[in-house]
Amino acid sequence: MEEGIKKEQHHCTEAPKILRFAHSWCLLLSLFAISTGARAFDYADALRKSLLYFESQRSGRLPYNQRVTWRDHSGLTDGLEQGVDLVGGYYDAGDHVKFGLPMAFTVTMLSWGVIEFRKQIAVAGELEHAMEAIKWGTDYFIKAHTSPNVLWAEVGDGDTDHYCWQRPEDMTTSRQAYKIDENNPGSDLAGETAAAMAAASIVFKGTNPHYSHLLLHHAHQLLMEEKHKEHAHILEQYRSKAEYYICACLGLNENNGSNVERTPGGLLYIRQWNNMQYVSTAAFLLTVYSDYLQNSNQNLKCHGKMVGHEEILNFAKSQIDYILGSNPMSMSYLVGYGSNYPTRVHHRGASIVSYREHKGFIGCTQGYDHWFSRQEPNSNVLVGALVGGPDSQDVFVDHRHNYMQTEACTYNTAPLVGVLAKLLHLEDLSFDQNHSSPLVASY
Template identity: 40%
Template sequence: MALFGFSFPLVFLLLSCFTTLLLCNANAFPGHYHNPIQRHRHPRFASHNYRDALTKSILFFEGQRSGKLPSNQRISWRRDSGLSDGSALHVDLVGGYYDAGDNVKFGFPMAFTTTMLSWSVIEFGGLMKGELQNAKEAIRWATDYLLKATAHPGTIRYVGDANKDHACWERPEDMDTPRSVFKIDQNTPGSEVAAETAAALAAASLVFRRSDRTYSKLLARRAISVFEFADKHRGAYSTGLRKYVCPFYCDYSGYQDELLWAAAWLQKATKNPTYLNYIQANGQILGAAEFDNTFGWDNKHVGARILLSKAFLIQKVRSLHDYKGHADSFICSIIPGASYSSAQYTPGGLLFKMNDSNMQYVTSTSFLLLSYAKYLTTARQVVNCGGTAITPKRLRAIAKRQVDYLLGDNPLKMSYMVGYGPRYPQRIHHRGSSLPSIAAHPAKIQCSSGFSVMRSQSPNPNILVGAVIGGPDQHDRFPDQRSDYEQSEPATYINAPLVGTLAYLAHSFGQM
């Protein structure tokens, strides 16, 4: 049979090739549904090199590593540290990350960092190209440690006495403060830490599902057991361990949000109806409907709502319909000028939540806006804010504006990512960055000797490339003072959600 002058076998061959090309293109984006991102490239000129920022945002995590550093370590001024962590209790707790500018390995923020790095890869990993492997290595550095911290059933451990650590200003390689090990168990419960750890392990299991199935299954099994412990032995870790964790990472929002958040991740990772039933039975008790528009290491309600709304919008889990409404309420609270908007912005346009490490809320909110825009686009829906339709395009524009501010489009023309752009903070609140490296100064720097450097006006000798710091105040002011930890300290949980956001922006502007 001939069709328009072509034989049927030839037509069939051409159609087969075309279909194969379409399938290959679809497979470039991991997931179980159509990924709408490719339809939203921005033809106009990009205001920033988002690809460069993405590379640096991931590189930052290598500067926060604790333990035996690998041969391919790229931040070369760092050396091995914390090699005896856990030995006080005859357990191996070597590895993981220092959460910020000190030398403590708090479990709560490290777990949240891991969850958000994993979510970044789950949503936007298909756009990262050469940076995907680096992002996965950053996740694995954390999950390897979390597996150690949860190796004994019914117990979760973390390392470092913050009060004693903060009495010193020394390099992690020189630490001589007690590497005390603290734990939560049935006698000293910590449901928020345990549930966040379960969320991190469950989310990471999805990241490694295709590339390392054995490791993925290990993470999922551990997530299940840790969640059972969190739910069975309910209590706040900032009660039993208050003098060690407060005011540093005191739990102010309660542990209910982490239980809902962890159940949402386990439902996504395992597809076990047990977790969907748990969410349906306990959602209201755990605060699913409570109004909140803050998402960070302490409060996960908003993140859980966005994640569960995805199950409703994309997987068509009808029983989660209410979470679409809860997610929409959050969106309406963020949109400037929208009905029910309650968010505060600086005169320069930066979302402002609080003085202490405000940039963490900027990066986490921007990630949620882009992720929700992705879900809405796939489901062909919008957000209704008091009769005004808020489109996915609007959400993407707001997220981009926040990232552009962070990268230098602000009244001070200052990039708040170290090492990005012509002007960035020179005196960040970070021990390892501010003191001479081991290569430059092999002799030990004693506990209190470093404070003269901390108080000085000299620039940090070691550039912690990719570190995003707390950022400016509500008036767009930034003093660049090392002693000002609220504005000048970096943290892993600031960078983690930014990784996914930058991957989207780099792809959208044709930089990947």
């Protein structure tokens, strides 16, 4: 890179004086090359790959524009035994159970990201993919909400599924479906699914008003048995708790025991199993709250210390940069990003040869014997997956059986979409401001 820049600068200095415009343009290209070379992370690439991941997790009949070509149709009889169409939705992790709660949270976070950073995602050319990822989930929720007080909550059985290592296209495990209703309540699931559809209705309001209205209708049926009342005091409690948590992430609470722990490398650390889910959601919350403070011209007060929006955003950026490779192991925990990332992700479909390449049936035991236990990297790269991440000492062991660190989940990656779009926007803005070159402004 440096040698190439020196050559460009040499050509610039040798340019005839009569070609002042070309000379100035040449210098500008050199500045661009230097700036591009100095960029630590390619947030645009990370954003593209994050959204691609959701196509790897699709259940059901895959569309014609499916970009992840190592996947094929799966779960095409889901709900058949119960007389309901439950085909579609997402597998939330490396197994094949369709859990309603993580799926709803995933769609809520994707929708919230688009609501907050729609323009930035659009400028990056990823808005259509983001909306497709959301709609794949909400289409399923509409199917699963078969009557006002009935929501199908789960398809598949965790116990039998976890004893089997198969591609989703080969599934032989139970596809028993479970529902919540008046006799089998599940207010947390109903509430999160309603939130997902309500948030998605905002996303589609301008481009697909009929679909937006349909989502809002379903959301109302799941939340709203009583008339809405004033809940200002409840919202204030939420705000207070959110601010307390932000202060804890920043390490500014008076009682050190109430601050979020960090690894020696600076990563927020909550627990050993899939810690990155907490990092990505915290980074999203910090980013959104930073925008709120900036737009309202306020600061955050953490036990007497005033914190500006820049400090909050910078900390969120530090967490994203850690994920992308700024860490003691110099590893990207976003699969497929950079040159050093986990290659043995705990994921059935990714670890086994693609169904499109090898249509021969692979059974549970065969999957464990020939694919789970092998030392080689996965057959397919699970691009855009955010794995569980390192331990409390920044150590990561890339083994397929190390599911606490190498399994990825949709709700890990979902919060990244909005944050990456924001960081990309700020990077582009900074580049434009620093290189709105006076060299060519006079011509």
